[in-house]
Amino acid sequence: MSAFKSLKEHFQKIDNFAHLSSICGWDAAAMMPTGGNEARSRAMAELSVHVHSLKTQPQLAEWFDKASEQALTTNETAQLREMKRSWLMSNVIPKELVEASSLAGSKCEHAWRTQRADNDWQGFAKNWQSVVALSQEEAQIRAQATGLTPYDAMLDIYEPGTSSESLTHTFDNVKQWLPNLIDQVIDKQAQEKIITPTGTFETNKQKALGLEVMKLLQFDFSHGRLDESVHPFCGGVPTDVRITTRYDENEFMQSLMGIVHETGHARYEQGLPTSLAGNPSGSARSMGIHESQSLFFEMQMGRNASFIQHLSQLAIKHFPEHNVKLFETANLNQLYTRVKKDFIRVDADELTYPAHVILRFEIERDLINGKISYQDVPELWDSKMQSYLGLSTAGNFKNGCMQDIHWTDGSFGYFPSYTLGAMYAAQFMAAMNKTIDVDAVLRSGELTPIFDWLSNNIWSKGSLLSTDELVKQATGETLNADHFKQHLMNRYL
Amino acid sequence: MSAFKSLKEHFQKIDNFAHLSSICGWDAAAMMPTGGNEARSRAMAELSVHVHSLKTQPQLAEWFDKASEQALTTNETAQLREMKRSWLMSNVIPKELVEASSLAGSKCEHAWRTQRADNDWQGFAKNWQSVVALSQEEAQIRAQATGLTPYDAMLDIYEPGTSSESLTHTFDNVKQWLPNLIDQVIDKQAQEKIITPTGTFETNKQKALGLEVMKLLQFDFSHGRLDESVHPFCGGVPTDVRITTRYDENEFMQSLMGIVHETGHARYEQGLPTSLAGNPSGSARSMGIHESQSLFFEMQMGRNASFIQHLSQLAIKHFPEHNVKLFETANLNQLYTRVKKDFIRVDADELTYPAHVILRFEIERDLINGKISYQDVPELWDSKMQSYLGLSTAGNFKNGCMQDIHWTDGSFGYFPSYTLGAMYAAQFMAAMNKTIDVDAVLRSGELTPIFDWLSNNIWSKGSLLSTDELVKQATGETLNADHFKQHLMNRYL
Ligand SMILES: [Zn+2]
Ligand SMILES: [Zn+2]
Numbered sequence: 001m002s003a004f005k006s007l008k009e010h011f012q013k014i015d016n017f018a019h020l021s022s023i024c025g026w027d028a029a030a031m032m033p034t035g036g037n038e039a040r041s042r043a044m045a046e047l048s049v050h051v052h053s054l055k056t057q058p059q060l061a062e063w064f065d066k067a068s069e070q071a072l073t074t075n076e077t078a079q080l081r082e083m084k085r086s087w088l089m090s091n092v093i094p095k096e097l098v099e100a101s102s103l104a105g106s107k108c109e110h111a112w113r114t115q116r117a118d119n120d121w122q123g124f125a126k127n128w129q130s131v132v133a134l135s136q137e138e139a140q141i142r143a144q145a146t147g148l149t150p151y152d153a154m155l156d157i158y159e160p161g162t163s164s165e166s167l168t169h170t171f172d173n174v175k176q177w178l179p180n181l182i183d184q185v186i187d188k189q190a191q192e193k194i195i196t197p198t199g200t201f202e203t204n205k206q207k208a209l210g211l212e213v214m215k216l217l218q219f220d221f222s223h224g225r226l227d228e229s230v231h232p233f234c235g236g237v238p239t240d241v242r243i244t245t246r247y248d249e250n251e252f253m254q255s256l257m258g259i260v261h262e263t264g265h266a267r268y269e270q271g272l273p274t275s276l277a278g279n280p281s282g283s284a285r286s287m288g289i290h291e292s293q294s295l296f297f298e299m300q301m302g303r304n305a306s307f308i309q310h311l312s313q314l315a316i317k318h319f320p321e322h323n324v325k326l327f328e329t330a331n332l333n334q335l336y337t338r339v340k341k342d343f344i345r346v347d348a349d350e351l352t353y354p355a356h357v358i359l360r361f362e363i364e365r366d367l368i369n370g371k372i373s374y375q376d377v378p379e380l381w382d383s384k385m386q387s388y389l390g391l392s393t394a395g396n397f398k399n400g401c402m403q404d405i406h407w408t409d410g411s412f413g414y415f416p417s418y419t420l421g422a423m424y425a426a427q428f429m430a431a432m433n434k435t436i437d438v439d440a441v442l443r444s445g446e447l448t449p450i451f452d453w454l455s456n457n458i459w460s461k462g463s464l465l466s467t468d469e470l471v472k473q474a475t476g477e478t479l480n481a482d483h484f485k486q487h488l489m490n491r492y493l
Numbered sequence: 494m495s496a497f498k499s500l501k502e503h504f505q506k507i508d509n510f511a512h513l514s515s516i517c518g519w520d521a522a523a524m525m526p527t528g529g530n531e532a533r534s535r536a537m538a539e540l541s542v543h544v545h546s547l548k549t550q551p552q553l554a555e556w557f558d559k560a561s562e563q564a565l566t567t568n569e570t571a572q573l574r575e576m577k578r579s580w581l582m583s584n585v586i587p588k589e590l591v592e593a594s595s596l597a598g599s600k601c602e603h604a605w606r607t608q609r610a611d612n613d614w615q616g617f618a619k620n621w622q623s624v625v626a627l628s629q630e631e632a633q634i635r636a637q638a639t640g641l642t643p644y645d646a647m648l649d650i651y652e653p654g655t656s657s658e659s660l661t662h663t664f665d666n667v668k669q670w671l672p673n674l675i676d677q678v679i680d681k682q683a684q685e686k687i688i689t690p691t692g693t694f695e696t697n698k699q700k701a702l703g704l705e706v707m708k709l710l711q712f713d714f715s716h717g718r719l720d721e722s723v724h725p726f727c728g729g730v731p732t733d734v735r736i737t738t739r740y741d742e743n744e745f746m747q748s749l750m751g752i753v754h755e756t757g758h759a760r761y762e763q764g765l766p767t768s769l770a771g772n773p774s775g776s777a778r779s780m781g782i783h784e785s786q787s788l789f790f791e792m793q794m795g796r797n798a799s800f801i802q803h804l805s806q807l808a809i810k811h812f813p814e815h816n817v818k819l820f821e822t823a824n825l826n827q828l829y830t831r832v833k834k835d836f837i838r839v840d841a842d843e844l845t846y847p848a849h850v851i852l853r854f855e856i857e858r859d860l861i862n863g864k865i866s867y868q869d870v871p872e873l874w875d876s877k878m879q880s881y882l883g884l885s886t887a888g889n890f891k892n893g894c895m896q897d898i899h900w901t902d903g904s905f906g907y908f909p910s911y912t913l914g915a916m917y918a919a920q921f922m923a924a925m926n927k928t929i930d931v932d933a934v935l936r937s938g939e940l941t942p943i944f945d946w947l948s949n950n951i952w953s954k955g956s957l958l959s960t961d962e963l964v965k966q967a968t969g970e971t972l973n974a975d976h977f978k979q980h981l982m983n984r985y986l
Contacts, residue, residue: 016539019532020513023520031524035716036733039512039770046509050543223528240529277532 003066004080008279010063011083014054015278019237021047026235026242030227052098055090078464082280089157092145093138101138104130105409112408121378121397128408132367132374135410139368151368154413158287159420161467164365167416170423170481171358177485179388182351185339185492194334195326201252201319209252209318210245210259216310217263217297218451220270232258234265234294238277241266252319253335256311257302264297265290267451271459282462285470287414291421292428293458299350299422300429301450303491305333306442337491341389343399350422351492355388357419360404364412377401423479424471426487428458431475496559497573501772503556504576507547508771512730514540519728519735523720548583571957575773582650585638586631594631597623598902605901614871614890621901625860625867628903632861644861647906651780652913654960657858660909663916663974664851670978672881675844678832678985687827688819694745694812702745702811703738703752709803710756710790711944713763725751727758727787731770734759745812746828749804750795757790758783760944764952775955778963780907784914785921786951792843792915793922794943796984798826799935830984834882836892843915844985848881850912853897857905870894916972917964919980921951924968 001009021044028040064087067080108127115124135154142153152164211226224241236242243262245255268284276282284290301307308329315327325331339349345356363380366372372380381401382393393400401407406414432438432453441449457474468478494502514537521533557580560573601620608617628647635646645657704719717734729735736755738748761777769775777783794800801822808820818824832842838849856873859865865873874894875886886893894900899907925931925946934942950967961971 013539016536019536020517020540023517023533024513027516027520031718032733033715033718035713036730039730039732040516043509043512046506047513220528222526225524225526237529237532239532240525 002070003063004070004072004076007060007063007067007083008079010054010057010060011086011280012278014051017047017051017054021051022235022237023240023242026227026244029229029231029233029235030242030244052090055087060087075464079276079279079281082283082463085160086280088145093141097134097138097141101131101134101410104134109405109408112402112405116398116402119396119398119402121402124397124402125374129374131408131410135412136368136370138410139412149369151365151413154368155416156413158414158417159467160286162286162288162416162420164361166479167361167420168365170479171354171361171419173481174354174419174485175358175388178351178355179390181488181492182339182341182355182389185351186341188493189334189339192334194338195323195331196335197251197253197322197326199322200249201322203247203249205318206247206249206252206255209314210256212314212318213256213259213311214263216314216445216447217260217267218447219263219266223270224266226259232262234262234269236269238269238272238274238282241269252315253332256315257298257336260302261294261298264294267297267454268293268459271455273460273462273464276462276464281464285458285461285463285465286467287417288420288424289458289467289470291417292424293421293454295421296425296428296454300425300487301442301447303333303336303350304439304442305329306439308332308336309443310445339492341391343385343391343393343396344403346404351488352389354419354422357415359384359388360415363401364407364415368412420479423481423484426484427471427475427477427480428454429487430483431457495563496556497563497565497569500553500556500560500576501572503547503550503553504579504773505771507544510540510544510547514544515728515730516733516735519720519737522722522724522726522728523735523737545583548580553580568957572769572772572774575776575956578653579773581638586634590627590631590634594624594627594903597627602898602901605895605898609891609895612889612891612895614895617890617895618867622867624901624903628905629861629863631903632905642862644858644906647861648909649906651907651910652960653779655779655781655909655913657854659972660854660913661858663972664847664854664912666974667847667978668851668881671844671848672883674981674985675832675834675848675882678844679834681986682827682832685827687831688816688824689828690744690746690815690819692815693742694815696740696742698811699740699742699745699748702807703749705807705811706749706752706804707756709807709938709940710753710760711940712756712759716763717759719752725755727755727762729762731762731765731767731775734762745808746825749808750791750829753795754787754791757787760790760947761786761952764948766953766955766957769955769957774957778951778954778956778958779960780910781913781917782951782960782963784910785917786914786947788914789918789921789947793918793980794935794940796826796829796843797932797935798822799932801825801829802936803938832985834884836878836884836886836889837896839897844981845882847912847915850908852877852881853908856894857900857908861905913972916974916977919977920964920968920970920973921947922980923976924950 024040024044024047028037028044032040064080064084072080104127108124108131111127112124136150139150139154142148142156143150146153146156148156149164155162155164155167207226214221214226223239224236224243227242227244228246229244230246232243232245234241234243243259243266245258245262247255268290272284273282312327312329312332315332316324319327337350339351341352342348345353345360348356359381362384363372363377367374367377378393378397378401385391385393385400406412429438432450436449436453438450441447458470461470465473472478517533517537517540521530521537525533557577565573597620601617601624604620605617629643632643632647635641635649636643639646639649641649642657648655648657648660700719707714707719716732717729717736720735720737721739722737723739725736725738727734727736736752736759738751738755740748761783765777766775805820805822805825808825809817812820830843832844834845835841838846838853841849852874855877856865856870860867860870871886871890871894878884878886878893899905922931925943929942929946931943934940951963954963958966965971
């Protein structure tokens with residue numbers, strides 16, 4: 001058997017175990033009773049050790065060497081590149097460091113769950129110091145292996161090919177116009193009269209509504225399902241995508257738009273190339289591109305008035321006992337595009353969200369590159385929040401730098417993906433509008449032309465192309481944040 | 494590390510992977526959309542290959558040798574015995590035969606799904622011939638390894654320590670009184686006036702009722718859950734037991750009693766000794782003992798009038814729109830103890846069920862021992878059905894020898910467990926009644942004394958004792974089918 005073929009079979013084997021991990025991970029979040037946790041964690045840890053041993057088997061190095069000398073098609077070359085990337089990711093960090101980071105991360109995250117509620121920065125900082133130090137060590141090793149700066153080497157895990165230099169450039173531009181735009185919009189919206197949801201929105205009705213919206217969005221129910229979990233997510237495997245939501249009976253809007261968001265993630269997964277199933281080249285391109293699909297669904301389509309008109313009709317149908325004025329398209333539209341300066345990223349609206357991300361990017365970049373210390377973070381957070389959103393977090397750690405889970409276990413480099421996703425989504429919409437009257441399609445409710453465009457340009461490409469090449473082939477240019485700016489101005493001004 | 498300790502760690506590792514297999518198996522039956530099947534089957538096959546390789550690792554033989562010379566406590570000796578049994582089970586059959594059997598079994602079972610509907614014995618027999626031949630080969634190999642007869646060596650997989658000689662003796666005795674008893678009971682019941690369920694019993698109400706009955710039966714919801722599947726089963730792991738049912742909106746009784754049955758299986762699993770979790774000695778003793786627990790719940794408790802009185806009250810509460818007379822204890826009791834001679838084992842009542850099992854036992858025993866040919870089966874089936882239940886299956890293959898899935902993939906030796914379970918359950922009840930006024934406990938609805946007895950005598954023992962020793966310690970004697978006969982006569986005459 002050729003080295004390339006051996007590699008393909010080996011990665012298919014790894015993918016088989018990853019399949020079990022995804023399903024059991026989904027189960028732990030959506031189905032498992034509390035008492036099942038201990039044995040499940042042990043089983044998952046065993047599986048993860050096994051997958052790691054498969055990814056670090058000695059003969060892989062030889063196979064990669066030999067395969068690099070084989071005559072391969074373009075498609076196979078991409079497969080080899082992505083297998084190699086996956087292999088390097090698993091082999092570059094020494095086992096001892098992986099274990100130390102995992103231990104420190106678990107400890108810090110676990111304690112954070114109570115420390116955050118207690119606003120206990122001192123207690124948190126004690127654990128976090130080690131997490132930061134170990135992440136810096138990891139970043140150094142990754143930097144040496146890739147020739148990137150330490151922070152860029154971490155960024156590369158989530159966004160291969162994206163540099164912090166270009167990100168800084170892009171975000172600096174956003175910082176020039178965003179704070180002003182936010183103020184203008186808030187001023188404008190101050191006049192609006194809005195009816196807000198009151199009364200009870202029963203879970204089973206919300207679920208029926210959500211399922212109907214998933215149908216409108218052509219979620220493939222023979223390859224996936226909708227369930228509930230405390231933290232909504234999109235999991236499972238491409239042939240069986242598991243999305244979750246959380247219902248709050250006091251209102252229906254958040255869960256509904258959450259379902260639209262996760263359905264975007266899900267359709268990307270469901271639309272990945274089946275011919276490359278089980279190979280890293282057949283999986284999603286990057287976290288940013290993944291988020292571009294969920295945000296295309298949530299922001300570009302979902303918060304478009306032509307789409308909201310369908311939500312309006314469906315909500316009236318499922319909640320006949322409620323005041324119909326609440327569900328009128330104009331009212332829902334206002335509710336879904338309401339802008340407010342606030343402390344918490346996960347609750348932020350479309351317009352203020354980038355400010356939360358840019359702040360985090362700037363801090364984690366300098367932290368991982370060793371330009372600032374972990375002790376500087378609260379003050380930096382406060383000053384940046386003041387400058388971007390006019391809010392002070394002095395002494396308010398729990399709604400400041402302690403609010404996110406990401407940093408507690410050392411996931412540095414992830415935050416930019418959220419805003420990259422928003423920017424890519426806007427750029428995809430601008431490109432789509434050149435050949436499709438998207439607004440007319442949204443009004444019609446028969447959304448196939450939109451999904452065909454996404455499938456042809458994004459989903460079916462898997463990881464065959466680099467992110468830059470993918471975006472260029474789809475839109476004629478690499479990332480251009482002007483489309484995002486234009487989108488925000490069109491929608492909010 | 495001592496060889497014994499190495500073995501324990503190795504079997505814990507195997508158990509960790511078995512955990513993932515159980516959860517993903519449950520998921521495939523209860524949650525997975527159809528399109529997920531192909532990738533899931535591949536992942537499960539990969540896992541099963543991995544578990545097999547763990548069970549057949551060469552160093553295990555050496556560890557077992559060394560461990561046999563270690564000084565071990567009684568408890569440790571039992572652990573070693575059960576690990577060795579599990580190891581031998583996986584190593585005795587050559588890989589080629591395992592693969593050939595699995596292939597022939599899948600092929601036969603798959604074709605059977607349409608052949609049965611078509612009553613196509615000739616088509617079925619063509620595939621089944623290989624399944625039988627391969628099972629005979631397997632039985633020969635197992636016989637050589639164990640010193641048992643071929644059929645007893647197959648029986649040993651499910652019922653370690655049970656011989657077909659003693660089974661034949663027991664069943665011959667049953668055959669002497671059962672057909673007559675059935676006739677008497679049917680005669681007697683002919684006079685009964687019964688109200689049968691009509692109208693709609695909504696799934697969500699049936700589910701709420703089922704959950705409440707599980708609560709009455711003290712199912713531990715922090716270590717398990719109830720879901721739906723086409724074929725009800727009890728799966729998952731002891732810390733997270735997953736039971737399923739199937740709802741038919743035309744009636745509520747079958748699903749309800751099905752839940753009682755699976756709850757019996759579940760409480761055995763939930764009650765297994767946690768100190769032996771992950772070790773074969775900590776798992777259920779045998780299929781027959783497992784079934785004894787589900788049948789204790791379903792037959793000994795569930796169909797007892799003192800218990801039915803609770804079902805009656807709960808059903809009235811959950812189906813207020815239905816005629817209350819349907820739910821009266823006396824009527825439910827008559828419905829739940831109705832006896833009818835019929836073709837299908839899975840639909841059989843408590844009284845006729847043993848006839849279905851004895852017939853299968855006698856045929857599979859002689860088939861695996863090579864005394865009859867697969868071609869003789871339809872005729873034998875017909876003649877035994879005539880003699881035990883007065884029904885002819887001549888030409889009626891689909892409701893005769895083609896009705897069960899078990900034989901299609903070579904699971905010979907399993908059927909006796911059902912009736913062994915019924916007999917053990919009756920014997921446990923007789924023993925329990927010596928120290929507990931079971932009827933008074935059932936009437937009270939506070940069933941703890943019953944569960945304490947089962948926990949102390951059965952659940953907490955895992956596989957530490959042999960089946961004979963377990964039953965003897967619990968009841969003062971080994972299997973005695975008189976208790977079963979007495980139970981049937983008390984209930985039905
Ligand atoms: Zn997302
Ligand atoms: Zn059972």
